[in-house]
Every structure is written in structure tokens, then in C-alpha cells.
Amino acid sequence: DAMVIQNPRYQVTQFGKPVTLSCSQTLNHNVMYWYQQKSSQAPKLLFHYYDKDFNNEADTPDNFQSRRPNTSFCFLDIRSPGLGDAAMYLCATSSHYNEQFFGPGTRLTVL
Amino acid sequence: AQSVSQHNHHVILSEAASLELGCNYSYGGTVNLFWYVQYPGQHLQLLLKYFSGDPLVKGIKGFEAEFIKSKFSFNLRKPSVQWSDTAEYFCAVNAGGGSQGNLIFGKGTKLSVKP
Numbered sequence: 001d002a003m004v005i006q007n008p009r010y011q012v013t014q015f016g017k018p019v020t021l022s023c024s025q026t027l028n029h030n031v032m033y034w035y036q037q038k039s040s041q042a043p044k045l046l047f048h049y050y051d052k053d054f055n056n057e058a059d060t061p062d063n064f065q066s067r068r069p070n071t072s073f074c075f076l077d078i079r080s081p082g083l084g085d086a087a088m089y090l091c092a093t094s095s096h097y098n099e100q101f102f103g104p105g106t107r108l109t110v111l
Numbered sequence: 112a113q114s115v116s117q118h119n120h121h122v123i124l125s126e127a128a129s130l131e132l133g134c135n136y137s138y139g140g141t142v143n144l145f146w147y148v149q150y151p152g153q154h155l156q157l158l159l160k161y162f163s164g165d166p167l168v169k170g171i172k173g174f175e176a177e178f179i180k181s182k183f184s185f186n187l188r189k190p191s192v193q194w195s196d197t198a199e200y201f202c203a204v205n206a207g208g209g210s211q212g213n214l215i216f217g218k219g220t221k222l223s224v225k226p
Contacts, residue, residue: 042216097205099145100214102155
């Protein structure tokens with residue numbers, strides 16, 4: 001089945017230690033998104049790639065970066081995680097700006 | 112700023128009861144509207160969507176939603192819920208009618224269905 005895959009499902013890191021979350025897709029969609037979802041809150045868009053074009057949301061902290069080396073993969077880098085960055089991180093894809101397909105998420109814990 | 116409001120945080124129903132979950136958005140222009148569902152331990156899945164045309168949209172598993180432009184609403188309905196509908200439901204809006212990537216979510220409504 002075509003799908004959106006996120007690795008790892010659970011990630012534990014230390015305060016200030018860089019961490020990378022991974023997303024891959026077999027849908028061949030040209031748009032890939034990263035969302036942050038904190039407990040009991042709505043998913044919040046951090047940024048997205050439309051093909052190779054990076055689109056950052058205005059209020060996304062500089063601490064969050066992303067890379068998309070090819071159509072299938074997209075990475076979320078958190079340069080210096082703080083306690084406030086503990087959350088579920090969701091990857092999604094879409095064909096152009098049509099409906100989005102979500103991965104299972106990576107739950108990040110910061111110690 | 113654009114926003115999406117879901118009025119109910121947690122709804123508890125018995126099986127066979129009717130369901131209506133409210134969703135209102137604040138954006139004056141063209142919008143695409145979505146309801147996503149997240150079953151326990153699973154990822155977000157699309158339940159239904161509205162882009163244009165008939166404002167009454169039918170989705171999977173017997174769900175439907177009605178877009179009322181004058182009320183900026185997109186309420187989700189199901190005439191008879193089942194225990195398997197226990198999940199969290201998110202309303203989402205794509206402002207600009209799909210010309211932008213920003214999908215704005217509501218905070219979600221947890222639905223618990225008692226057998």
C-alpha cells in the first residue's frame with residue numbers, strides 16, 4: 001500500500017542535543033509537510049516543501065530546519081531541542097495542494 | 112488570523128445515537144474544508160472534504176458534513192454512531208481554496224461511544 005512512513009515512532013533526546021526525524025512516502029506526492037502537535041492541541045504547520053521549494057511558516061522558530069533530498073524523503077532537524085519542543089511531529093504529503101495524507105507521527109521526548 | 116473552532120472538546124454518546132460535531136472557521140475568502148479522524152493509536156485519516164459544488168458532502172463510514180457559507184460552518188453528522196466510531200475528530204480549513212499549503216486545524220473533538 002502506498003503510504004507515509006515516519007521513523008522513529010518514538011524519539012528521546014536530551015536538552016540541547018540535536019535530533020533528526022525522518023519521513024518517507026511511496027505516494028509520489030510533490031508536496032511534503034511537517035506539523036507539530038502538542039498534547040490536547042491542534043496540529044500546527046511548521047513548514048512544507050512544494051517540490052524543491054521550501055515554505056516556512058512565519059512563526060516557526062529558527063531552531064527547526066528541514067531538508068528534502070529527493071521526492072520521497074523529508075527530514076525535520078531540531079538543532080537545540082528545549083523542553084517546550086516535546087510533542088508529536090506529523091509528516092504529511094499531498095499532490096499539489098489537494099488533500100493531505102498523514103504518517104503515524106514521531107513522539108519526541110526531551111529530557 | 113485564520114482560525115478553526117470546534118465547540119465540543121469531548122462528546123460521549125451511546126450506540127445508535129445521532130452525532131453532530133460543530134466546526135466554524137474564520138476566513139472570508141475561498142476555502143477547502145476537511146474532516147479528519149484519528150482512531151486510537153492510528154494516524155490521521157481523511158473522513159471527507161469539500162472543495163466546491165453540493166454543500167452536503169458524504170464521506171466514509173456513513174459520515175456527512177454540510178458547508179454553510181453564511182455561517183462559516185462545516186458541521187459533521189452521522190445519524191447512528193457505532194462503538195467503532197470512538198476516535199478524535201479534527202476539522203481543518205485550507206484557506207485560499209487550495210492555492211496555499213497551510214491547513215489550519217481545530218483542536219479536535221474526542222468522541223466516546225458507549226456500547
